[in-house]
Amino acid sequence: MSFVLSCPVCGAREVTDFRYGGEIVARPDAGSSPSPRELNLYNYFRRNTAGVQREWWYHRSGCRSWFVAERDTRTNEVLSTTLPSEEGVR
């Protein structure tokens, strides 16, 4: 695996520059009280999509920004990378 990922701040870098942060999982709303099952779904279950998924990446060796990538897990084609917006990601 040696594909190129485009950091929204720094631009194109080898994937080894980055830390993979996993697929984006919706966090229960602050102030809510999720059931054990809901909490387990959030904490432990992943969709493991074979296709395009939204996921976290961190430019560990570069600008140290977290960003969101849309990547096809079958081909490693990265469709987009964007910084998290004010509305939040989770």
Next chain:
Amino acid sequence: MSLDFLSPDLARPDRGFEPLARSPIEPSLRRAGARFEVRDGWSVAIDLGDAAAEQEAARSSVAVADRCALGKLEVTGPASSLPELAPGAAVHREGAWWCPVTAERMLVLCPPVATAELRERLPAVDLTTGLAAVGIAGPRARDVLARLSALDLRPQSTPEGGFRPGSVARVPAMVLREGGDRFLVLFGSAYAQYVWTAVCDAAGPLGGRVVGAGQDA
């Protein structure tokens, strides 16, 4: 409380103690036979015993120099509060390099004596001792970096003032093209001995030499 405990320039003679700031590369330089002088509170390697050869290496091959004493300030804040610079493009202004890392974070590089004054003016954290700095200059400088880093440092991709955060020798780093074939590499100071070894290992077979501050124009 303040953040004084981060600023090496605030050290002062006290109770008979005369604190001297030392580069994390000093032990390696000492082993290589460097001659040291105190400059601006730092112990600085002036040359490594053969000033003429060092000058020649800088001219015809590549010169590697310890520049850890450079002042380094991290300025953070909303993008609107920082000088307007596009990430990746640093500018040299008022004797300092202004290097935008992200829209909200900038690294300012300045001579040691200028640090205190800049720190007063800016919402800055003093990272002078957090980052080691190595100068790599000369016609083979890019060849040395190509042996250590995947960054695209071709002139068409990284012109003068180009500032590239990315991995060098497998550790997080930032590369600044100060001009022509002069590069400055910044990285975590705890990696200094390792990166210095890696840079010298790469430069040696290309005819490179370690040079003292006396050669580092």
Next chain:
Amino acid sequence: MSRLPPQPGERIDRSRAVTFSFDGRCVRGLEGDTIASALFASGQRVFSRSFKYHRPRGLLCCAGQCPNCLVAVDGAPGVRACTEPAREGMRVEHLNARPSLKWDALRVTDLLGGRLMPAGFYYKTFLRPRRLWPLYERVLRRAAGLGLAPASQDGRRRRADYRRRHADVLVVGGGPAGLCAALRARVLGADVVLVDEGAEPGGHLLVEGRSEQARSLAAEAHEAGVEILAPAAALGFFDGLVAVWHGDTLHQIRAAQHVAATGAIEQPLVFAGNDLPGVMLSSGARRLAALYALRPGHTAAVATATDQGLEAAVALLDVGVRIAAVADLRPAPDGRALRRLEAEGIPVLRGATVVCAEGRNAVRSATLARVDGDGRALEGSEIEVPCDLLVVSGGLSPATALLAQAGAKPAYEQAAGAFMSQGPLPAGVHAAGAVTGLHDDEAIELSGRVAGAEAAHAVGLGDAVSHARLERDATRLAELRPATPAGAVPPASAVSGKSKGKCFACLCEDVTTEEIRQSVEEGFDSIELSKRYTTVTMGPCQGRMCQLPAVRVMARETGLELAEVGTTTARPPWSAVPLGVLAGRPLQPAKRSSIHHRHRELGANVLWAGGWRRPYDYGDPRAEVMAVHEAAGVIDVSPLGKLLVRGPEAGAFLDRLYPNRLSTLGPGRIRYGILGSDAGRIMDDGTVCRLDEDAFYVTTTSSGAGAVDEWFSWWLADWCMDVQVTDVTEALSAVNLAGPRAREVLDGLTALECSNEAFGYLDARQGHVAGVPCLILRIGFVGELGYEIHFPSAFGQHMWDVLLQAGADAGIRPFGLEPQRLLRLQKLHVIVGQDTDSESNPYEAAMPWIVKLDKEDDFIGRWALEQASERELATGLVGFQTSDGVVPTEGAAVLVDGAPAGRVTSSRFSPKLGHVIGIAWVPAELARDGAGITIADNGHRLSATVTTKPFYDPDGTRLRS
């Protein structure tokens, strides 16, 4: 043996000799020779012994495509003699033969081999008796293989560098197509790299005596600014990164556009005895003559499927080789070469091929015969031709491996009789030349120019003129594309009643057609299965010589069409490469504190700890412990993670991250904190110190520093709070000055008031120590009065020297990690990651007090901790002590009713306390003072008593004094 008269375009410089040794014998070659050409000139005909059967092998391809000339050079095995330039003084040795290349005792395996080594023999033989396997293994390892790697590091002299190269266009292959592509792209302004695996670019031009044309094309490209790497093997295509091995450098080339001009590989023919020295590909024989002025033999028989063999026959005729007979597989060949041969009176058999070669260590005769479509000789058509050279040419197989790795789909093309890339190429990938099935000179060059222009245009170069020219060139190229195949398709193998001996499909791994037949019979009836079973195509040639023959045999044995059999997956490396080249320079990133050199000078035992090199001890861990208890000790704790968290919302931010309350911390005060996940699991721990209203100083474990920084910034990225996190771990060095006399040591170095009243436990102060600006935290991980002094790392040496000097009278000693681990164990201070694991929550880890579920706002882990607080605990983390002096291994099981129910996480003998202490996970009902537990350790049973309070100074009076 003398050379031929000067050949046009020869590579050798007859005025300069090169001398080297081969198996101790002195060999004289000429500048420009390869090892193989110099050896051939000296009369050498056997170059290696084969992998399994130890059969003699000679030069076949002379182009680095086959395994036949692998030798060791200066102790490094696996060097291809036919491409490696001869250098003065080099030491060349044969591989895989004992006692000598000429007399190889293991040739016996060739004679017995049929029974001893059937297909997949390693699954069938040498299995019983089982106890003899170590012996079998030793023997087999010596018998098989392609040389020995040097046993010690000293024997390895290779220096291998990586070199990163970015480019607009990478052209792989330096034949006329590649050179034309590179030149065209360069002329249009692209930054171009061209790699070629030959000693010099030129491809088939070099073989055909057109070296001058090749050199002028290469010179033109070079002068235009194309970077040419040769001899350089493109090893593989890795998501757009092409690894290229070039001498002592592994180039990692990242280009925007790729042009595959990898050419086509001349295929051998499959018949009995097809591996004998003297059997040569037509291009190999021509290469020896054209580039090295060597006569490949005296009397030759030629068997071909295309014009290539006929042209070779003419070329050999011109250098004085007697051509005894030619067999052309085509029923009706035609052309200039044929007419010339017939004019010379050379018999040319139509519809014929070679069915058998004979000779013991070299070809002595070849049997040519007319054959039917399955390769069976027609009754009575055989003629035996005495010869010392058998030139074979089985047609061309496009070298599609790199294209396939890039995502192209090679499939069998009936008309061409070979696997070719089908359908559109992947984005950014272009192909030119023989790899696309072209063989006409004009078409090959034109295809290069088209690919070069397309690549340049794709990176935004070019103008209206270049686009118009590309359109014209592309149209012309389409007209030139051949409608008819270049030759006949050879049979899987050619046989006659006269055929005897082994018939090899794969030379590298010594796989015969018979073994592939067997593998099909045993059920391995797909090419991928047969490949794994027989190892066909898995040798150093990577399928160049055997892929197509193996597929043909497979098709014959299974009755499938070749297209149905398909081909094996193309995997890197496409060329054999020394592992040392892949490894690069042997340097490993290590973090070192600014005091590290002082630790070395003090004789510290240094170990790895979370990416850092740290002192384990300074030679006497027990004395170091006692110094901390009785006088003073100092430990370098610079690797502690250190984060500045600043901003108006800093307190609120930390309240959201930690399960306890930090916003209520007063300036200048310190609180312990653990970090948890949303699953309620403990991730890290450390202290939080409030510097002022808007600034906190957070410390983390040494190994967790990076992860905590990333964790903080991850939540910050999502929450968008007005907070800045700065990692100052490496900016600050830190030492922990601890022990009853720590205060008096510190007092002498600073103007700060150090009394217990002015500077109490969990207070933080800023001030100068020995002239250095410091942040001093009064905390006590090791359980004695202690000050953690944080200061700019440039003063590490200064601070360390000053402390040891100032504390000398007080009996100060430096102490390492091991004494620190014992000291903290005495205090039951857990080490996250050692005493806790990824499943531990604060309730189980006996820290319920740290969770503040009454906090108003949301915090990480709140829900999971709420749910955990409502459940009954299953396990608990406790201290234990034993009385019999045996230290249980960390990880030993805690037994309940004879069954494992917990484990020991830390254990040491404490010289201060005089007994063994430890930390263990035990069932909740045993997590109470005085409970007895049993520990099972390496067959021993130990009795231990549980304690929930620190072993040492349980009330913390020493800490707070």
